[in-house]
Amino acid sequence: MKKNVLYLLFVISALGAICSWVVGRCNGIVTLEENVETAWSQVETQYQRRIDLIPNLVATVKGYASHEKETFETVASARAKATQITIDPSKATPEQLASYQAAQGELSQALGRLLAVAESYPELKANENFLQLQSQLEGTENRITYARDLFNRTAQIYNTSIRRFPNNIVASIFGFERKNYFQSEQGVDHAPQADF
Amino acid sequence: MKRINSLLLVFLCLGASVCMRAEQYTIESVPSPKERGQEFYVSNPDSVLASETVAQLNQLLEQLDRTTEVELAVVAINEYANTYYSTYDFALDLFNHWGIGKADKNTGVLVLLAREARDIQIITGSGIEGILTDAECDRAIDAGFESLKENDFDRGMLQICQHLSDKLLSDDNRTELMFGWKPAEPDYGMSWAFIFGFLLMALLSWLAYKRLNGKPGQTVEDIQEQSKDLQTGTGCLAFLFPLPIFLFYLYYRYARKHVQPVPLNCPKCGQLMSLMTPELRKAGQLTRQQEAEERLKAYNFTVWHCPTCNVDETIKRKGIFFSRYEDCPECHAHAMQVTDRKTLLEPSYKADGKQQCTYTCHSCGHTMEKTIILDRLVRASSSSYSSGSGRSGGGYHSSHRSGSFGGGRSSGGGSGRHF
Numbered sequence: 001m002k003k004n005v006l007y008l009l010f011v012i013s014a015l016g017a018i019c020s021w022v023v024g025r026c027n028g029i030v031t032l033e034e035n036v037e038t039a040w041s042q043v044e045t046q047y048q049r050r051i052d053l054i055p056n057l058v059a060t061v062k063g064y065a066s067h068e069k070e071t072f073e074t075v076a077s078a079r080a081k082a083t084q085i086t087i088d089p090s091k092a093t094p095e096q097l098a099s100y101q102a103a104q105g106e107l108s109q110a111l112g113r114l115l116a117v118a119e120s121y122p123e124l125k126a127n128e129n130f131l132q133l134q135s136q137l138e139g140t141e142n143r144i145t146y147a148r149d150l151f152n153r154t155a156q157i158y159n160t161s162i163r164r165f166p167n168n169i170v171a172s173i174f175g176f177e178r179k180n181y182f183q184s185e186q187g188v189d190h191a192p193q194a195d196f
Numbered sequence: 197m198k199r200i201n202s203l204l205l206v207f208l209c210l211g212a213s214v215c216m217r218a219e220q221y222t223i224e225s226v227p228s229p230k231e232r233g234q235e236f237y238v239s240n241p242d243s244v245l246a247s248e249t250v251a252q253l254n255q256l257l258e259q260l261d262r263t264t265e266v267e268l269a270v271v272a273i274n275e276y277a278n279t280y281y282s283t284y285d286f287a288l289d290l291f292n293h294w295g296i297g298k299a300d301k302n303t304g305v306l307v308l309l310a311r312e313a314r315d316i317q318i319i320t321g322s323g324i325e326g327i328l329t330d331a332e333c334d335r336a337i338d339a340g341f342e343s344l345k346e347n348d349f350d351r352g353m354l355q356i357c358q359h360l361s362d363k364l365l366s367d368d369n370r371t372e373l374m375f376g377w378k379p380a381e382p383d384y385g386m387s388w389a390f391i392f393g394f395l396l397m398a399l400l401s402w403l404a405y406k407r408l409n410g411k412p413g414q415t416v417e418d419i420q421e422q423s424k425d426l427q428t429g430t431g432c433l434a435f436l437f438p439l440p441i442f443l444f445y446l447y448y449r450y451a452r453k454h455v456q457p458v459p460l461n462c463p464k465c466g467q468l469m470s471l472m473t474p475e476l477r478k479a480g481q482l483t484r485q486q487e488a489e490e491r492l493k494a495y496n497f498t499v500w501h502c503p504t505c506n507v508d509e510t511i512k513r514k515g516i517f518f519s520r521y522e523d524c525p526e527c528h529a530h531a532m533q534v535t536d537r538k539t540l541l542e543p544s545y546k547a548d549g550k551q552q553c554t555y556t557c558h559s560c561g562h563t564m565e566k567t568i569i570l571d572r573l574v575r576a577s578s579s580s581y582s583s584g585s586g587r588s589g590g591g592y593h594s595s596h597r598s599g600s601f602g603g604g605r606s607s608g609g610g611s612g613r614h615f
Contacts, residue, residue: 006405006451009444013398017391024387035379042377046326135331143326146302154379 025170032158036179039151043182046144047082047104053140054079054111057133061114064124068117071110078103078110094180101182111137148182155179220277223286223293229269230294237261237269244272244311249350253357260361264373266324267297268305268360270353275312283308283315297321300378307356309349316344316356323376327369328360336360393437397444400430404448410458413511415471415498419455427452460509462502469500469509481508485529488559493517494530522555529559543570 058072082103087096115134118124125131159178162171170176219225219241229236237257238250245253257268271290280286287308297304302323309316318333328336336359343352363369407423414422427448434441459468472481474490481499482490489495493515500509524532536554543549549570556563 003405003408003451005447006401006408009401010398010405013394013401017394017398020387020390020394024384024391027387028382028384031380031382038377039379131331135329138331139326139329142329146322146325149322150379157379 022170022173025167026174029158029162029167029171029174029176032154032161033176035154036151036158039147039154042147043144043151044086046140046147050107050111050137050140050144051079051083053133053137057111057114057130057137060127060130060133061118061124064121064127065117071113071117075107075110075114078107082107092180097180098183108141152181155181220275221273222277222279223290226271226273226290228294237267239269239271239273242272242274242311244274244309244349245353246350249354252354256357256361260364264303264364264370265298265301266303266305266364266373268307268357269294269296270307270309270357272309272349272353273311276310283310283313283317284319286310287317287319291319291321297323301373301376303373303376305360307353307360309344309353311349316340316352318356318360324364324373327364327372332363333360336363393440396433396436397440400426400433400441400444404444404451408451408455410455412458413460413498413500413509415457416455417496418498418513419457420452423448423452423455460500462505462507463509464505464507465502467502467504469502469507472499472501472508482510485527485531485559486510486512488529488531490515492521492531492558494521521558524557524559524562525564526557526562527560529557531558532556532562533558535563539570540567541570543572545573545575548572 054075058075061068062072085100085103087100092100115137118130118134161167162176162178221241227239227241229239235258236254238245238253240250253270257270260266260268271287276283276286280289287306290308291304291306294306295304296306302321304321305324305328306319307316308319316337318328318336320328320333336356339359340352340355343349343355364373403426404423407426408419410419427445430441430445430448434445457471459471461467462469472478477499481501482497486495486497490497494517495515496513498511498513500511501507518530520533521530522532523530532555534553535556538552538554540550540552541547549572551568551570553566553568554563555566
């Protein structure tokens with residue numbers, strides 16, 4: 001009778017060991033998933049930083065090249081579009097991610113055109129404020145690249161982790177899903193060139 | 197003609213000597229400043245920079261590393277190998293070869309000066325590009341450009357590094373650099389602790405189950421005896437996970453106290469046999485020798501009796517004093533013991549001693565005498581001395597030669613038997 005209690009204790013302890021292992025693995029995957037979400041928020045922060053820079057830049061350029069209306073409009077509409085789209089990377093489908101990227105890519109291209117316009121105005125090119133903004137824009141583009149790279153790296157670590165044995169068993173039980181990567185796209189990762 | 201030849205020779209020698217003196221560096225051959233120590237950041241193998249400048253730069257850059265975790269490496273060389281397409285290629289390769297900057301943040305900067313090519317190149321790590329943009333690096337070079345142009349490399353490099361350092365040390369940038377986010381590593385420590393704890397409990401309960409599960413024929417005493425070690429062991433392990441193991445210990449102790457004997461089945465009728473405790477035993481269930489052995493605690497006997505078939509099953513188990521006795525050559529009971537010792541010859545440092553032992557059997561009363569050799573004395577530690585004198589154990593010649601005795605023995609077959 002007492003021996004049976006011990007046998008039961010053995011079975012419970014063995015199950016407890018298995019459960020703690022599963023919980024540990026699960027928590028590990030959650031940590032990695034959190035990393036991906038934080039990395040995503042870094043990407044968004046940097047994109048937002050770029051969006052915040054635009055009004056100043058446009059205002060400065062306008063002071064010297066007020067009749068380049070078309071360019072300003074393109075920038076304004078691209079900015080509005082990029083501001084509207086926000087996505088949650090944990091639920092984003094590849095299509096949503098692609099449309100987000102496309103909107104940001106459009107903004108990059110519009111900014112590139114804006115800076116190209118500035119090339120033909122020597123006074124603007126010499127303006128200290130403009131140079132400052134241009135450098136800040138470049139820095140932000142660099143930060144975006146780095147943040148996107150970091151996002152892809154953390155997503156890759158997460159994806160590898162949930163596909164590897166034995167984590168894949170735990171991941172399939174608890175429904176952890178693969179994260180999509182940022183695809184390198186034509187125009188998206190083209191930072192405006194600052195030419196001195 | 198001859199003059200031209202000799203002039204040519206002079207030029208050749210001159211050229212050769214220049215080549216010997218100034219190495220063309222590859223990324224592997226540039227000496228890393230970290231080879232000299234963690235507080236060095238400047239590699240200046242050709243003495244392009246004055247030693248005071250190098251010291252000044254090291255100081256500045258160490259300060260920068262400490263406050264912003266940015267590793268800024270300065271390299272000043274005469275020339276790099278012509279296998280590199282440009283100074284940029286060389287500098288980028290060198291940056292990645294050395295791995296400048298903290299690995300998880302990629303905050304490294306390389307400032308490279310190539311004197312022959314008259315090139316200055318700044319390479320930034322990917323994590324720092326937001327702050328040190330290409331435009332900003334260009335401005336840094338602007339800061340030292342005039343000096344470099346006038347061949348004042350010391351001043352030029354100081355100005356460039358100072359500019360970069362000032363930029364990185366501004367409040368906003370320092371915050372960004374120091375408190376930048378980095379991915380967290382999953383921590384499995386806690387789960388391993390739980391797994392270990394549960395596995396330990398599983399092991400303990402399995403062992404307990406095995407221990408308390410007696411085999412047929414085992415009495416309460418038998419089971420308690422075989423389960424004693426785990427109780428002590430569990431008590432010792434309690435420091436690992438005090439509460440669960442202590443509770444387990446209490447339960448185990450309780451269960452041990454209340455174990456049941458496991459009766460044998462009768463070989464004839466198959467029914468359970470009953471245990472004959474020493475009080476219940478009838479005469480003749482144990483032989484005289486067995487009774488003597490049990491009395492001396494050389495063996496324990498468990499007698500199971502089937503009342504219907506009148507069959508006995510006796511289980512023999514070594515007792516606590518088993519090793520104190522020897523087998524009697526007469527009645528074969530394990531009950532013979534040394535009862536008297538007579539020293540015939542005291543052992544000395546030169547020769548072995550002799551001792552006559554009288555053995556008596558506690559079962560049949562048979563006596564016999566044996567002469568044993570006492571090992572000669574050895575001048576060593578006190579323990580081997582006392583053992584060597586043979587006062588306590590006696591023992592036979594051959595079985596007594598253990599590794600702890602160093603001295604060789606002269607007489608071979610000294611032992612004899614006398615009855």
